[in-house]
Amino acid sequence: MTFNVRIIIEYLPWIKEGLTFTILICSLALPIGFVLGSVVCIALMSQNSALRNIAVAYVEVLRNIPFLILIFIVFFVLPFYGLRIAPLTAGIGTLSVYASAYFAEIIRGAILSVPKGQREAAQALGLRPGIIMRKIIIPQMLGYLIPPVTNIGITIIKESSVLSVITVTELTYYSNYIIGKTFSPFEILPLVAVIYLIITAVFSLGMNVLENRFIHVENFGRLGI
Amino acid sequence: MPKETETTLNKNNGYIIEMIDVTKSFGDFNALRDINLKVNKGERIVICGPSGSGKSTLIRCINRLEEHQSGEIIVNGIRLTDDLKNIEQIRSEVGMVFQQLNVFPHMTVLDNLTLAPISVRGLKKGEAEELALYYLNRVHIADQAKKYPNQLSGGEQQRTAIARALCMKPQIMLFDEVTSALDPEMVAEVLDVMVELAHEGMTMLCVTHEMGFAKEVGDRMVFMDRGIILEEAPPNQFFRSPQNERAKKFLEKILSHY
Numbered sequence: 001m002t003f004n005v006r007i008i009i010e011y012l013p014w015i016k017e018g019l020t021f022t023i024l025i026c027s028l029a030l031p032i033g034f035v036l037g038s039v040v041c042i043a044l045m046s047q048n049s050a051l052r053n054i055a056v057a058y059v060e061v062l063r064n065i066p067f068l069i070l071i072f073i074v075f076f077v078l079p080f081y082g083l084r085i086a087p088l089t090a091g092i093g094t095l096s097v098y099a100s101a102y103f104a105e106i107i108r109g110a111i112l113s114v115p116k117g118q119r120e121a122a123q124a125l126g127l128r129p130g131i132i133m134r135k136i137i138i139p140q141m142l143g144y145l146i147p148p149v150t151n152i153g154i155t156i157i158k159e160s161s162v163l164s165v166i167t168v169t170e171l172t173y174y175s176n177y178i179i180g181k182t183f184s185p186f187e188i189l190p191l192v193a194v195i196y197l198i199i200t201a202v203f204s205l206g207m208n209v210l211e212n213r214f215i216h217v218e219n220f221g222r223l224g225i
Numbered sequence: 226m227p228k229e230t231e232t233t234l235n236k237n238n239g240y241i242i243e244m245i246d247v248t249k250s251f252g253d254f255n256a257l258r259d260i261n262l263k264v265n266k267g268e269r270i271v272i273c274g275p276s277g278s279g280k281s282t283l284i285r286c287i288n289r290l291e292e293h294q295s296g297e298i299i300v301n302g303i304r305l306t307d308d309l310k311n312i313e314q315i316r317s318e319v320g321m322v323f324q325q326l327n328v329f330p331h332m333t334v335l336d337n338l339t340l341a342p343i344s345v346r347g348l349k350k351g352e353a354e355e356l357a358l359y360y361l362n363r364v365h366i367a368d369q370a371k372k373y374p375n376q377l378s379g380g381e382q383q384r385t386a387i388a389r390a391l392c393m394k395p396q397i398m399l400f401d402e403v404t405s406a407l408d409p410e411m412v413a414e415v416l417d418v419m420v421e422l423a424h425e426g427m428t429m430l431c432v433t434h435e436m437g438f439a440k441e442v443g444d445r446m447v448f449m450d451r452g453i454i455l456e457e458a459p460p461n462q463f464f465r466s467p468q469n470e471r472a473k474k475f476l477e478k479i480l481s482h483y
Contacts, residue, residue, distance in 0.1 A: 120290055121327035125341040125393060126317040135340065139331045
């Protein structure tokens with residue numbers, strides 16, 4: 001079989017459009033998901049057991065249903081209850097909510113990973129809770145936060161391809177469309193795979209840079225006694 | 226009776242710390258039972274006893290790191306309650322040093338010391354750094370000011386923690402087994418700093434197994450077991466002729482090492 005580059009060249013504009021949508025979707029879903037996850041995390045760690053239970057239910061339901069089923073429910077089932085949402089909005093919204101369930105647990109884990117003594121020492125000095133959070137807990141959390149966030153971020157980027165089934169015109173949608181029209185999976189699929197790889201690689205690299213900027217690893221080592 | 230008179234009365238009692246019928250439980254477990262302890266200003270109290278006797282819990286109740294269920298705790302005339310203002314005021318007058326060091330690893334030694342004076346007392350950066358360097362000199366690690374804690378030895382980190390607490394100019398210092406997690410050769414440098422502090426008249430409550438230190442500096446030994454204070458006596462009397470049976474057994478075990 002010969003590799004027909006012309007197919008790629010001919011349909012490049014469509015690939016570009018799909019790529020644009022994928023980047024748009026992920027650029028919105030990840031930050032929104034993270035902020036939403038922080039809110040859920042606060043609820044997860046709340047003293048109020050009712051609030052906590054709601055948050056736990058939220059996380060369990062969203063983490064234990066395949067994203068594909070979730071997006072089908074949003075797109076095909078909700079309209080029966082009067083909630084009809086445009087594909088793109090539904091896609092970004094559902095992806096954000098899905099991500100938030102994971103982020104909530106990651107953030108909770110990161111907060112708990114900071115040794116209890118750090119908070120106690122800060123309290124013993126008379127520091128107020130706001131300062132303790134900002135200057136003592138959060139800086140130390142970042143080290144525990146960035147690797148799992150990178151992991152989930154990559155998962156979400158890949159999961160965005162599922163939105164193609166509800167007619168969101170992102171990269172996978174156009175990939176399927178072009179293949180359907182030109183019968184050229186041999187050319188299109190490897191290309192699309194490589195594009196996804198580049199997107200996630202750039203994302204990982206970015207997170208790496210963030211990690212190095214905010215965490216002076218050589219100064220951060222756990223205290224040796 | 227108006228609150229002001231109440232606290233003035235307490236101040237007139239002369240005690241800098243008063244614990245009256247204090248109990249503290251963790252769920253079903255009684256960590257402290259009917260604790261009555263009065264500490265005078267400038268006194269050095271050494272609290273000793275077997276593991277799980279409630280020694281750490283006792284001093285942690287004083288600065289509200291643990292919450293007592295019943296009884297009264299009065300620190301420097303201030304009643305310790307759920308009132309956040311009271312808690313904050315007490316915490317600014319009570320310094321604490323921990324077994325686990327708990328220095329902030331993401332900040333330099335200097336920044337560790339200046340954080341609280343700047344945030345809580347409102348000092349300017351320059352003033353705070355001057356204050357910090359003064360105390361770093363006092364604990365003999367001024368040359369380490371710009372280093373990060375993980376570049377320091379355990380003993381140096383603990384001295385950083387002591388200097389950090391001192392920067393808030395507390396009236397009382399609580400030491401919770403501060404040498405127990407250190408390598409033996411670093412214990413001395415930390416104890417020396419504590420001895421110096423004692424000689425300067427700081428009110429100190431030390432939970433420790435260091436009996437040499439207790440003999441040198443302690444005004445009063447407080448022996449605890451299973452949440453109760455069983456014996457209180459000056460070190461000489463306590464070590465030579467303990468009255469309580471459990472205290473005798475405890476000393477036999479400990480002093481066999483010396």
